[in-house]
Each structure stands twice: as C-alpha cells, then as structure tokens.
Amino acid sequence: MTCIAESQALDVSALRCPVGAPIPWRGRDVTLIRLQGGVVRQAKTPDEKTRLVDAAREDALLLAAWTGRWSTDVFHVCDEARDELIKVLA
Numbered sequence: 001m002t003c004i005a006e007s008q009a010l011d012v013s014a015l016r017c018p019v020g021a022p023i024p025w026r027g028r029d030v031t032l033i034r035l036q037g038g039v040v041r042q043a044k045t046p047d048e049k050t051r052l053v054d055a056a057r058e059d060a061l062l063l064a065a066w067t068g069r070w071s072t073d074v075f076h077v078c079d080e081a082r083d084e085l086i087k088v089l090a
Contacts, residue, residue, distance in 0.1 A: 010035070010061060017078035018064065025049070025088040029067045032077070032085075036060035050089045053082065 023030060032043045034052050043052040056062060062077035
C-alpha cells in the first residue's frame, strides 16, 4: 500500500524533539517508527529499537510514540535525541 509519494518531503516542525526528556527509551510503552525509502518500520523492544536505529540512513525519519500517563505523544527523534537514544540502548 502506498500512502505518500517517496519524493514528498515531510514537515515535522510541529513535533517536539525529545532532547533531555525523561522518555523511558528501553520501555515497551515507547514505540520507535522509522520512515525510510518509502518503507515504514516500528520497534518496541530494546533489541528491535537498536536494529531499527542502526539500519537508519541519514535520510530516514525517526519518530517515537510514548504512551504517557494521560495521552500518547509523538516526537521527532532529531539527531541530538538520536545520540541520546543510542547511548541508552547500548
């Protein structure tokens, strides 16, 4: 199923980058989502998240969905947050 054209740029400016946020990256209540080359993948476990981030190219869009106490928030995993995420998953 194709939802958007691969060449279409995505504007994530309305999404927060979670740098320094107390997100429990290793927890199952955080789902990572990668959009890359027209393919969407998700990861829930620490091992899946590590593989997903390791396979992400420079042009990949990484998102994190975190089910908090009152709602589910979606974040854009910017480069700085990605560095934090990699350290936590190591």
